[in-house]
Amino acid sequence: MRAVFVLYLLVTLLYHVSCCEKETHYMKDGKCCKMCGPGKRMLVEGKCEDPACQDCPNGEYQSGYTRETKCERQPYCDINLHFKPQQAYPSKTSISECECEPGYYCTQDDDCSTCMEHTVCKPGQRLAKKGSPVSDTVCEACKNGTFSTEDSADTCKEWKTCEHGYDANTPGTSTSDRTCLGAPIYRVLIGVGVAVLVLLLAIIFFVLYKTKKNAGWIEIPNLKPKIAVLNMINNTQDIDIEKTSEQPRQPEEDIDNSVPVSPTPSNMTENGKFCCSRARQRTYCLMY
Structure with a gap:
C-alpha cells in the first residue's frame, strides 16, 4: 500500500513538472507558479497563480520573464567619452546599448564601454x-603608378601620361603626380603661325592708315543746305529775267566788232589808204 502511495506522488510530481513551462513559470512547493513578464519585476511572492508585478523604473529594463524583485539597469553612456546622447526614456524591455559618435567606434568584445x-x-x-560604429577604418597603400594627396582618399589617381614631345621631368610617387617638361612641335608651330598672322594684320592696317592720311581722304560734307541756297538763288534770277522780258526792248546799237585787216589790193582806197575794220559783214574804210 505504501508503494502505491509513493508511486502516486511521483506520477503527480512528474505531471506538474512536465506541465510547467520553464520560460514563463517556476516551481514552488510542488506547484507551477507564474513569473512577471518583460519590463516588470515581482514585488512580493504572493499568490502562485497571480503574482504581484510592477513596471521597471526609468533607466532600468527586464528583457524576459522573471521572478526577481529588481530590474537591470541600463548602461550609462557619457557624451564626454564620445558617446551619442541617450534617449530620454529608454526601453524597459531591452538593453539600450551605447553608440559612439561619428568618427569613433567601439567593439562588441567590451560591450562598447569605450569609444x-x-x-x-x-x-x-x-x-x-x-x-562603422563597431569597426575601424581599413587603409590600403596606393599601387604602383597611382598616388593620393589627401587624407582618407576614396581612390588613388593614376600618374599623368606625358604626350609625344614631352619628357618626364620628375617621376611620380605614391603621394605626388608625374610632371612633364617640354612642348610638342605642332603646338610651337601653331603658336608661331598665330603670332605671324597677327603681325601681318597689324602691318596691313598701319599701311592703309598711312595711305589714307597722305591721300587726304576726307568725308564728303552734307551738300543739302548748299543745294537749297543755290535753288533759292536760281529761283530769284528766274523772277528777275521774267521781269526784264516784260519791259520794251531797246534798239540794239551796232557794235563795232571790227578786227584789224591786213592791207591788200582789195581793201585799198584810191588814195592808197586801206580799211582798218569790218563790222557786221560790212567794211568801213578809214580815209587818211
Missing part, C-alpha cells in the same frame, strides 16, 4: 573599407 577614433588614411593610401 576609439577611426584610423585616418594618410596620403599615399586609399580608403579600402570605411569605419
Whole structure:
C-alpha cells in the first residue's frame, strides 16, 4: 500500500513538472507558479497563480520573464567619452546599448564601454573599407603608378601620361603626380603661325592708315543746305529775267566788232589808204 502511495506522488510530481513551462513559470512547493513578464519585476511572492508585478523604473529594463524583485539597469553612456546622447526614456524591455559618435567606434568584445577614433588614411593610401560604429577604418597603400594627396582618399589617381614631345621631368610617387617638361612641335608651330598672322594684320592696317592720311581722304560734307541756297538763288534770277522780258526792248546799237585787216589790193582806197575794220559783214574804210 505504501508503494502505491509513493508511486502516486511521483506520477503527480512528474505531471506538474512536465506541465510547467520553464520560460514563463517556476516551481514552488510542488506547484507551477507564474513569473512577471518583460519590463516588470515581482514585488512580493504572493499568490502562485497571480503574482504581484510592477513596471521597471526609468533607466532600468527586464528583457524576459522573471521572478526577481529588481530590474537591470541600463548602461550609462557619457557624451564626454564620445558617446551619442541617450534617449530620454529608454526601453524597459531591452538593453539600450551605447553608440559612439561619428568618427569613433567601439567593439562588441567590451560591450562598447569605450569609444576609439577611426584610423585616418594618410596620403599615399586609399580608403579600402570605411569605419562603422563597431569597426575601424581599413587603409590600403596606393599601387604602383597611382598616388593620393589627401587624407582618407576614396581612390588613388593614376600618374599623368606625358604626350609625344614631352619628357618626364620628375617621376611620380605614391603621394605626388608625374610632371612633364617640354612642348610638342605642332603646338610651337601653331603658336608661331598665330603670332605671324597677327603681325601681318597689324602691318596691313598701319599701311592703309598711312595711305589714307597722305591721300587726304576726307568725308564728303552734307551738300543739302548748299543745294537749297543755290535753288533759292536760281529761283530769284528766274523772277528777275521774267521781269526784264516784260519791259520794251531797246534798239540794239551796232557794235563795232571790227578786227584789224591786213592791207591788200582789195581793201585799198584810191588814195592808197586801206580799211582798218569790218563790222557786221560790212567794211568801213578809214580815209587818211
